[in-house]
Amino acid sequence: xxxxxxxxxxxxxxxxxxxxxxxxxxxxxxxxxxxxxxxxxxxxxxxxxxxxxxxxxxxxxxxxxxxxxxxxxxxxxxxxxxxxxxxxxxxxxxxxxxxxxxxxxxxxxxxxxxxxxxxxxxxxxxxxxxxxxxxxxxxxxxxxxxxxxxxxxxxxxxxxxxxxxxxxxxxxxxxxxxxxxxxxxxxxxxxxxxxxxxxxxxxxxxxxxxxxxxxxxxxxxxxxxxxxxxxxxxxxxxxxxxxxxxxxxxxxxxxxxxxxxx
Amino acid sequence: xxxxxxxxxxxxxxxxxxxxxxxxxxxxxxxxxxxxxxxxxxxxxxxxxxxxxxxxxxxxxxxxxxxxxxxxxxxxxxxxxxxxxxxxxxxxxxxxxxxxxxxxxxxxxxxxxxxxxxxxxxxxxxxxxxxxxxxxxxxxxxxxxxxxxxxxxxxxxxxxxxxxxxxxxxxxxxxxxxxxxxxxxxxxxxxxxxxxxxxxxxxxxxxxxxxxxxxxxxxxxx
Numbered sequence: 001x002x003x004x005x006x007x008x009x010x011x012x013x014x015x016x017x018x019x020x021x022x023x024x025x026x027x028x029x030x031x032x033x034x035x036x037x038x039x040x041x042x043x044x045x046x047x048x049x050x051x052x053x054x055x056x057x058x059x060x061x062x063x064x065x066x067x068x069x070x071x072x073x074x075x076x077x078x079x080x081x082x083x084x085x086x087x088x089x090x091x092x093x094x095x096x097x098x099x100x101x102x103x104x105x106x107x108x109x110x111x112x113x114x115x116x117x118x119x120x121x122x123x124x125x126x127x128x129x130x131x132x133x134x135x136x137x138x139x140x141x142x143x144x145x146x147x148x149x150x151x152x153x154x155x156x157x158x159x160x161x162x163x164x165x166x167x168x169x170x171x172x173x174x175x176x177x178x179x180x181x182x183x184x185x186x187x188x189x190x191x192x193x194x195x196x197x198x199x200x201x202x203x204x205x206x207x208x209x210x211x212x213x214x215x216x217x218x219x220x221x222x223x224x225x226x227x228x229x230x231x232x233x234x235x236x237x238x239x240x241x242x243x244x245x246x247x248x249x250x251x252x253x254x255x256x257x258x259x260x261x262x
Numbered sequence: 263x264x265x266x267x268x269x270x271x272x273x274x275x276x277x278x279x280x281x282x283x284x285x286x287x288x289x290x291x292x293x294x295x296x297x298x299x300x301x302x303x304x305x306x307x308x309x310x311x312x313x314x315x316x317x318x319x320x321x322x323x324x325x326x327x328x329x330x331x332x333x334x335x336x337x338x339x340x341x342x343x344x345x346x347x348x349x350x351x352x353x354x355x356x357x358x359x360x361x362x363x364x365x366x367x368x369x370x371x372x373x374x375x376x377x378x379x380x381x382x383x384x385x386x387x388x389x390x391x392x393x394x395x396x397x398x399x400x401x402x403x404x405x406x407x408x409x410x411x412x413x414x415x416x417x418x419x420x421x422x423x424x425x426x427x428x429x430x431x432x433x434x435x436x437x438x439x440x441x442x443x444x445x446x447x448x449x450x451x452x453x454x455x456x457x458x459x460x461x462x463x464x465x466x467x468x469x470x471x472x473x474x475x476x477x478x479x480x481x482x483x484x
Contacts, residue, residue, distance in 0.1 A: 153461065155461070157354075158354075163350055164347070164350040164351055164354045165354060166354050167351055167354035167355045167460075168355075169328075169355065169460045169461030169462070170461060170462075170463060170465075171461035171462055171463060172463050179323070179463055182315065182319050182466075183301075183306045183312070183315070183316065183319075183466060184301075184306075184315065184316045184319035184320060184323075184324070184464055184466050184467040184470075185319050185323055185463050185464055185465060185466060185467075186463065186465060186466065187306075187465075187466035187469075189465070189466075192465060210476065219466075219469055220469075221358075221469050221472035221473045221475075221476070222472060223357070223358030223359045223360070223472045223475060224359065225358075225359035225362060230357070230358060230472075232357065232358075232465065232468060232469050232472055234465060234466060234469060
């Protein structure tokens with residue numbers, strides 16, 4: 001059986017309030033639904049309906065002249081069983097001086113024997129604002145799915161004013177059940193979340209963020225230093241994770257994209 | 263074990279390694295629990311078995327392995343500019359403020375001590391980057407440095423576990439003895455690694471280091 005490798009690419013740019021580039025290729029689509037009362041919203045869609053081995057998907061965004069943009073995905077991203085090789089997803093975001101980008105994709109669901117290599121590269125100006133979110137689901141509890149084998153290499157590199165400010169490197173592989181059980185590793189979580197806000201003075205929001213974390217349906221904690229707040233979340237399932245993420249989006253002064261299914 | 267040396271290890275090399283990477287070297291490591299204080303307070307680390315599992319997870323899937331990869335890259339680095347970038351990377355990888363401080367403060371103390379002893383003149387890089395740079399300058403073989411670094415990292419945390427879980431002294435040493443094959447494996451992996459190999463999934467231990475920040479009573483700085 002030969003597997004038709006999917007390719008997708010989308011790009012968007014804004015200069016101030018003017019839309020510059022809006023490009024899509026292959027299985028990539030990008031839509032700009034009307035978004036009353038907030039910054040423009042760019043919704044990314046993969047018409048291939050999911051990712052599998054050898055697929056490539058790339059997202060680019062560039063903001064200049066004080067532009068503000070929210071980005072999300074139309075639906076959950078699904079990484080399906082891979083027959084040889086990893087699916088590769090690369091996102092490159094450039095956030096110019098005085099610009100704001102809310103990067104709020106919906107969750108990524110890893111299926112049994114999926115292999116996904118994902119990179120997020122952010123170049124932001126010293127005074128720019130970036131809010132980034134990642135939600136990862138390791139088998140859906142409601143569907144009775146438990147991952148025994150899957151491969152994930154998920155990497156964030158955020159450069160601010162030319163210097164590396166935040167790096168994340170999540171690697172999952174091998175005996176997933178053992179990783180999932182270990183109290184120092186996944187501690188039984190099926191849904192993993194990361195929310196990061198880099199902006200001048202971001203630390204000041206730490207008390208409000210911590211207040212929002214006081215829930216008994218998941219483990220979440222925050223830290224703030226050097227112009228950033230990071231919130232890490234481990235949840236038994238997606239629902240509490242996504243509910244908290246939606247709450248945090250508001251606490252950080254952003255808006256939950258209208259297309260989110262919560 | 264895979265220390266391959268054709269001749270007996272040069273005495274100077276052995277003694278330098280044993281001194282720099284010993285708990286007595288003043289890096290202030292005793293003040294940083296790497297989130298272990300929060301784990302013990304929550305009861306997740308409560309006896310020799312859970313302490314061993316926690317330490318093994320951190321070594322294999324957390325900062326142990328990542329530090330070893332960063333140390334190896336710093337040892338191999340061609341110049342100070344490359345090490346500056348590694349220093350930024352080491353700090354950027356910290357999951358929260360306290361772990362960033364843990365790595366930065368120990369590295370700065372390590373460099374300050376070597377400056378006072380006249381053994382090296384290093385910027386205040388995070389610990390793995392500083393150790394890699396100093397070791398290269400002193401002609402210490404990378405594999406031996408990795409083994410000693412990882413054992414020192416584990417020994418510091420085992421000592422904290424002995425005092426604060428608490429465990430018996432011999433239980434702490436038993437944990438370290440049992441971790442020797444894992445330490446050797448992580449060191450061997452780091453020896454062949456490049457920066458693309460960085461990463462892990464010690465997410466709950468990272469979480470504990472964040473939870474540590476809001477503990478009302480705490481002894482450690484991380």
